[in-house]
Every structure is written in structure tokens, then in C-alpha cells.
Amino acid sequence: MSRQIPTSDPQIVLGLETSCDETAAAVVALQNGRARVLSSIIASQIEAHAPYGGVVPEIAARAHVEVIDHVIHQAMTQAGLGFQDLTGVAATAGPGLIGGVMVGLLTGKAISLARNLPLVAVNHLEGHALSPRLEADVPFPYLLLLVSGGHCQLLRVGGLDACERLGSTIDDAVGEAFDKTAKVLGLGYPGGPAVERAARTGDPKRFDLPRPLKGRPGCDFSFAGLKTAVAREAAALGTVTEQDIADLCASFQAAVGDVLVDRTRQAITAMALPEGQTGRFVVAGGVAANLTLRSRLEALCDTFGWSFFAPALAYCGDNAAMIALAGAERLAQGLSDDLDAPARPRWPLDGEAARAAPMYKTGRKGAKA
Ligand code: KG4
Numbered sequence: 514m515s516r517q518i519p520t521s522d523p524q525i526v527l528g529l530e531t532s533c534d535e536t537a538a539a540v541v542a543l544q545n546g547r548a549r550v551l552s553s554i555i556a557s558q559i560e561a562h563a564p565y566g567g568v569v570p571e572i573a574a575r576a577h578v579e580v581i582d583h584v585i586h587q588a589m590t591q592a593g594l595g596f597q598d599l600t601g602v603a604a605t606a607g608p609g610l611i612g613g614v615m616v617g618l619l620t621g622k623a624i625s626l627a628r629n630l631p632l633v634a635v636n637h638l639e640g641h642a643l644s645p646r647l648e649a650d651v652p653f654p655y656l657l658l659l660v661s662g663g664h665c666q667l668l669r670v671g672g673l674d675a676c677e678r679l680g681s682t683i684d685d686a687v688g689e690a691f692d693k694t695a696k697v698l699g700l701g702y703p704g705g706p707a708v709e710r711a712a713r714t715g716d717p718k719r720f721d722l723p724r725p726l727k728g729r730p731g732c733d734f735s736f737a738g739l740k741t742a743v744a745r746e747a748a749a750l751g752t753v754t755e756q757d758i759a760d761l762c763a764s765f766q767a768a769v770g771d772v773l774v775d776r777t778r779q780a781i782t783a784m785a786l787p788e789g790q791t792g793r794f795v796v797a798g799g800v801a802a803n804l805t806l807r808s809r810l811e812a813l814c815d816t817f818g819w820s821f822f823a824p825a826l827a828y829c830g831d832n833a834a835m836i837a838l839a840g841a842e843r844l845a846q847g848l849s850d851d852l853d854a855p856a857r858p859r860w861p862l863d864g865e866a867a868r869a870a871p872m873y874k875t876g877r878k879g880a881k882a
């Protein structure tokens with residue numbers, strides 16, 4: 514259960530993130546609405562999962578247990594603070610792999626209880642949604658394109674607990690499509706950075722790949738057909754050369770870019786801002802680290818006269834600084850959670866839209882709305 518507590522300024526919050534394959538801890542200070550990252554530690558489990566070509570939930574949960582104490586110690590040391598200096602502790606409570614989420618959330622609860630600190634059970638997606646506010650002044654409301662391994666959504670972010678879903682993927686998440694593309698081309702895991710690297714020397718026009726839902730009404734996405742088309746092209750080539758791989762990656766990335774730009778254009782139009790009002794657009798999540806996609810979305814914003822924001826590359830993928838910030842912003846509004854806060858494998862940002870039109874999907878983090 515959440516409850517209202519007295520608030521203070523500054524907020525200095527320890528954040529914990531364990532919802533997938535990164536064990537992360539960070540300390541963020543929030544003063545007069547301005548955030549400062551005092552430390553951000555990320556222990557990646559990439560090597561543990563690499564042999565399986567994807568995240569294995571049981572391995573992830575065990576690995577979080579093994580390193581979380583050490584990661585927290587590093588975050589506190591780097592921040593130069595003791596637990597007595599904190600004003601709160603925040604932990605991802607979902608959505609994500611339940612075993613991993615429980616490790617971070619229970620650790621947060623233990624610190625809260627032992628140090629008498631307020632606890633915030635953070636929605637991981639809210640962390641991504643707020644991530645550009647770690648370093649820039651991005652006032653509400655804004656249009657958010659959330660692109661990660663488990664999600665692809667367009668949302669109007671009006672404030673904390675005030676997200677309205679404009680569109681969502683009807684099948685795969687965009688990060689998943691990057692990962693699958695990398696897998697069929699033998700580029701390893703995680704696929705996004707590898708595909709982006711290979712695409713640099715490729716011809717984006719060589720393969721005529723589909724642009725699912727492009728030009729259709731609404732703001733929904735679909736990537737399953739594109740993913741399959743890449744696999745079909747790769748199979749048709751037989752033995753693939755370095756250049757084939759580069760060309761396929763570049764063609765794939767161009768198709769993804771076309772789709773993201775088209776769907777975002779729809780959302781900008783749907784927001785229907787009054788004349789003279791400048792809109793703000795944020796792209797966040799692991800895929801937001803892709804420089805080609807960033808610049809295409811920035812160019813789209815330019816044509817509408819909208820401001821473009823994206824988190825620094827270090828805060829695109831999963832990290833605890835965004836969780837600490839979400840916790841600090843909630844505590845600054847007097848919002849905190851009780852120690853019975855549940856771990857939630859599914860936890861949509863816009864609960865109302867998800868209930869009205871559920872889009873269940875088995876993603877990198879398991880089934881979620
Ligand atoms: O946000 P994130 O770290 O985890 C989730 O919440 O899912 O996103 C991970 C996803 C992976 O699918 C990864 O391949 C993708 O983000 N990704 C990228 C890039 N870097 C990471 N996709 C495209 N280009 C990149 N540079």
C-alpha cells in the first residue's frame with residue numbers, strides 16, 4: 514500500500530535495479546527539482562547469459578543475490594555517504610523477471626526497516642520515463658517513446674502516476690527485434706549495439722524489408738514481420754559475408770527508423786497541441802542508445818518545432834540512477850510505500866489503457882502488459 518508522508522528538500526535516495534540482467538545501485542540527490550547523480554554502479558550479467566543467447570531467469574536471480582550487497586557498498590562509497598545521510602530508499606518492484614525483482618525489492622525493504630528510511634516501490638518503466646530528467650530540465654507534460662528489450666510504447670507523460678498510453682506494440686518489442694536480428698546473423702547477445710555497429714558500413718537500401726503498420730491510423734507498432742523478413746533474407750543468402758551482414762543490419766535499422774518516425778509523427782499529431790505551444794518529446798530505454806534512431810527522431814521533432822530529449826547513453830539501458838530519481842521525485846511529493854509492497858511481474862504505466870485493451874506479451878522480462 515502507498516501512503517502520504519511528510520516531505521523534505523533535498524531528497525538523497527539510494528536506488529536499486531534488479532528487474533532483468535543488470536544488478537545496479539545508485540545514489541541521486543534531488544534539490545529544488547534538479548537531480549544530481551552522486552554514484553551509479555552497474556554489474557552486468559551479460560557473460561553469464563551469453564551462452565544461452567538470452568536472459569535465463571533463474572541464473573539472473575541467483576546472480577543478483579550474489580552481487581547486490583557489493584554493488585550497494587560501491588554506490589554508497591562512490592557517493593561518499595553513509596546510510597544515515599539518505600532520505601529514502603527506492604527499488605524496482607516491477608515489471609520484470611519476478612526472481613530478480615524480489616531480490617532488489619527485499620533488499621530495499623531490509624534497508625528501509627533497518628535504517629528507518631521511507632521505501633519507494635518503483636515502476637521500472639517510470640524510471641525509464643523520468644531518465645532524461647537526471648541531467649536536463651524536462652518539464653511535464655511530454656510525449657515519451659519508450660523503446661527497450663521488453664517494451665515499445667508511446668505515452669503522454671503528464672506527471673507521476675499520470676501516463677496515458679497512445680500506442681504500444683501488438684507483438685514484439687523493438688529491442689527484441691534487434692536481439693533476434695543479431696541472433697540470426699550470429700552477432701551475439703545483446704544484439705542492439707552489435708547491429709548498430711555492423712550497420713555503420715552497410716547499405717540501408719540493399720534489402721527491401723517491410724515497415725509494419727507504417728501509414729496506418731493510430732500509434733501502435735508491430736515488429737514480428739520485420740524480424741521474420743530479416744531471417745528469410747539471411748536464409749536466402751546461404752553463406753553470408755561481412756558485407757551482407759552490414760547491409761542487412763543497415764536495412765533493418767532503416768526499417769525500424771521509418772516505423773518509429775511514422776508512429777511518433779502520428780502521436781505528435783494526436784497530441785494536438787494548441788498553436789504556439791512547443792511540444793517536448795523524449796525517447797528512452799535501451800534502444801534509445803542507438804545514435805541513428807536518435808538522430809532520425811530528432812529530425813522529426815525539428816520539422817514540428819518540438820524539443821527533443823534523450824537520456825545520456827549511460828542512462829538509456831537499465832540503471833539504478835533512474836530508479837533513485839523516480840524514488841526521489843515520489844518522496845518529494847510525499848509518496849512512499851509500505852513494507853508489504855508486492856513485486857509485480859506485470860505493471861503497466863497506464864493501468865487504465867492496459868485494462869481496456871490488454872496487449873499481453875512474453876518479452877525479455879517475461880509476460881507483461
Ligand atoms: O532498457 P533495457 O536495458 O532493458 C529493458 O528494460 O528491456 O533495453 C535493452 C534492449 C536490448 O534489446 C538491447 O539489444 C537494446 O536495448 N539496445 C539497443 C542498443 N543498445 C541496447 N538497440 C539498438 N541499438 C543500440 N545501440
Ligand code: ZN
Pocket residue numbers: 637641661798799830831
Ligand atoms: Zn529497462
